[in-house]
Amino acid sequence: MVKVKICGLMEEKHLQAAVDAGATWIGFMFAKSKRQISIERASKLAKLIPSHVQKVGVFVNPAEEEVHNAVEAVGLDYVQYHGCEGPSFINNLGYPAIKAISIRSYEDVEKASHYDVDYYLFDAPGTNYAGGSGHVFDWSLLDELSIPKNRVILAGGLNSENVSRAISQVEPFGVDVSSGVEKDGSKDSDLIKRFIETATTTSVLK
Numbered sequence: 001m002v003k004v005k006i007c008g009l010m011e012e013k014h015l016q017a018a019v020d021a022g023a024t025w026i027g028f029m030f031a032k033s034k035r036q037i038s039i040e041r042a043s044k045l046a047k048l049i050p051s052h053v054q055k056v057g058v059f060v061n062p063a064e065e066e067v068h069n070a071v072e073a074v075g076l077d078y079v080q081y082h083g084c085e086g087p088s089f090i091n092n093l094g095y096p097a098i099k100a101i102s103i104r105s106y107e108d109v110e111k112a113s114h115y116d117v118d119y120y121l122f123d124a125p126g127t128n129y130a131g132g133s134g135h136v137f138d139w140s141l142l143d144e145l146s147i148p149k150n151r152v153i154l155a156g157g158l159n160s161e162n163v164s165r166a167i168s169q170v171e172p173f174g175v176d177v178s179s180g181v182e183k184d185g186s187k188d189s190d191l192i193k194r195f196i197e198t199a200t201t202t203s204v205l206k
């Protein structure tokens, strides 16, 4: 079954909807974004998350100190690097890691092989911010992946209408969504439930 990451959660009711519907990862945005959350607020919300659901902190070119503080205060299970962080920066920090890679061309896809991380999150390039644009990239660029599929998380403009197609085509380990579970600029519990239900009931076998 495909795993689901719901990103950019800021409110208890939406967090609860994601947990109840079967999310594997909950993402807190610590970088500049309209979804940015403080470490204090994320720590409070994190206490409501059962241990089988993993907490991901999303950063864009952070200072090391910032990452250490958030991991400790929030009890993050993974750190998602969504900027231009290099392999040695990520390795030196030493936390379980997700490296986001913005895909414009096949050369971008190849950048994944420079990193030794737990998961590779392939995303559309950002517009106002580094991610969370709601845009889809050309999934066929992932046809010749050199990294194992069980380390791939697909992101970028996914929603309950296109996620089944995305899963059938890319066969990722997980899918990630932010804009696609929002209505009028805020997360929506029904959209979160529908997305998770659709993704987790889609067969990964072609």
Ligand SMILES: O=C(O)c1ccccc1NCC(=O)[C@H](O)[C@H](O)COP(=O)(O)O
Binding pocket: 007, 008, 027, 029, 031, 032, 033, 034, 035, 058, 060, 082, 123, 129, 130, 131, 132, 133, 134, 135, 155, 156, 157, 158, 176, 177, 178, 179, 180
């Ligand atoms: O979501 C943001 O606002 C954001 C801002 C800056 C860096 C990363 C950001 N999001 C990280 C994510 O993992 C998003 O879920 C991913 O980019 C997909 O977003 P969307 O296309 O909106 O589903």
